[in-house]
Amino acid sequence: MAISFRHSAGFGKRMEYWLVGKMLKEGLDVYMPLVDDFGIDAVLRKPNGDFIEIQIKARSKNVTFGDAALFAAVTHENRDNYYFLFYSERMESMWLMTSEEFIKESNQNKNGKNKGKRSIWFNGRNTKLQKEHCKPQFEKYLITNFEKFRE
Numbered sequence: 001m002a003i004s005f006r007h008s009a010g011f012g013k014r015m016e017y018w019l020v021g022k023m024l025k026e027g028l029d030v031y032m033p034l035v036d037d038f039g040i041d042a043v044l045r046k047p048n049g050d051f052i053e054i055q056i057k058a059r060s061k062n063v064t065f066g067d068a069a070l071f072a073a074v075t076h077e078n079r080d081n082y083y084f085l086f087y088s089e090r091m092e093s094m095w096l097m098t099s100e101e102f103i104k105e106s107n108q109n110k111n112g113k114n115k116g117k118r119s120i121w122f123n124g125r126n127t128k129l130q131k132e133h134c135k136p137q138f139e140k141y142l143i144t145n146f147e148k149f150r151e
Contacts, residue, residue: 015058015087016041019094023146039076047150052081061090068132069093069122073114078103086122091132095122095141096148105138 016032020042023030029045042054057071069088082099097105106118122141123132134142 011060012056012058015089016056019056019058019085019087023149026146028146028149044149050081052083052149053079054083054085056085056087058087059089063090065130066123066125066132069095069134070119071121072119073109073117074102074106074119075117076102086120088123091123091134093122093134094143095138096143097141101141105141 020030020032023042023044031043031045033040033043038053039055040053041056044052044054046052055076057074059068059070061068063070068090069086071086076099079099084095084097084099084102086095086097087093102118102120106120108118109115122134122138124135125132
């Protein structure tokens with residue numbers, strides 16, 4: 001059965017709510033703006049009272065083999081107190097990066113229609129085993145919970 005456009009178009013928003021729900025379940029104080037004008041999907045108040053902004057990016061389990069954790073054409077300039085939360089549904093994996101880390105680790109397109117936008121590819125692939133895995137240089141960003149937000 002083919003996946004409907006309506007289903008795929010709503011995937012990102014469903015993942016935002018699901019991941020924010022996980023944060024709330026862990027007892028974090030999270031707010032969601034009504035409008036996403038500045039790439040802010042959630043605002044989190046840390047235990048010390050500081051606020052951070054979070055951009056959530058998710059990849060569906062239905063993407064092409066090898067692209068489970070490819071996040072492309074991301075518009076971004078360095079911002080203080082700003083985090084990216086990346087989620088791969090097929091790999092059931094999350095990566096958390098600061099704005100500065102994202103700029104350091106991502107590639108910026110030099111030309112074409114996405115010139116100036118950034119891409120990051122967290123996964124490698126084993127074609128013989130038909131298995132995707134986290135590239136070793138990105139393992140330090142893997143998280144299984146949101147404990148880092150308590151620091």
